[in-house]
Amino acid sequence: FVNGSRGAIVQEAALLDALDSGQLRAAGLDVFAVEPLPQHSRLRTHPKVTPLPHIGSATHETRRAMAELATDNLLKGLAGQKPVAAFDLSKV
Numbered sequence: 001f002v003n004g005s006r007g008a009i010v011q012e013a014a015l016l017d018a019l020d021s022g023q024l025r026a027a028g029l030d031v032f033a034v035e036p037l038p039q040h041s042r043l044r045t046h047p048k049v050t051p052l053p054h055i056g057s058a059t060h061e062t063r064r065a066m067a068e069l070a071t072d073n074l075l076k077g078l079a080g081q082k083p084v085a086a087f088d089l090s091k092v
Contacts, residue, residue, distance in 0.1 A: 004056040007031040030056035
């Protein structure tokens with residue numbers, strides 16, 4: 001099992017049960033329901049889990065695309081235009 005999307009979509013207790021029972025062989029997780037992953041979490045020490053510190057997007061290509069999007073959004077905002085990827089704080 002691999003999750004690199006959103007931590008909240010995985011029921012972590014159910015995942016651990018599936019690993020313990022043998023229903024799943026292993027899990028690679030780059031995201032968690034709570035980040036940073038708490039020190040006491042079994043996901044840190046489970047022998048069938050490979051936890052990563054939310055670095056799945058850490059490629060040169062992705063980081064460049066993120067920087068270009070941020071720059072484009074900033075320039076659009078300064079020009080009075082709607083950013084390409086706007087975040088609506090009223091929906092939080």
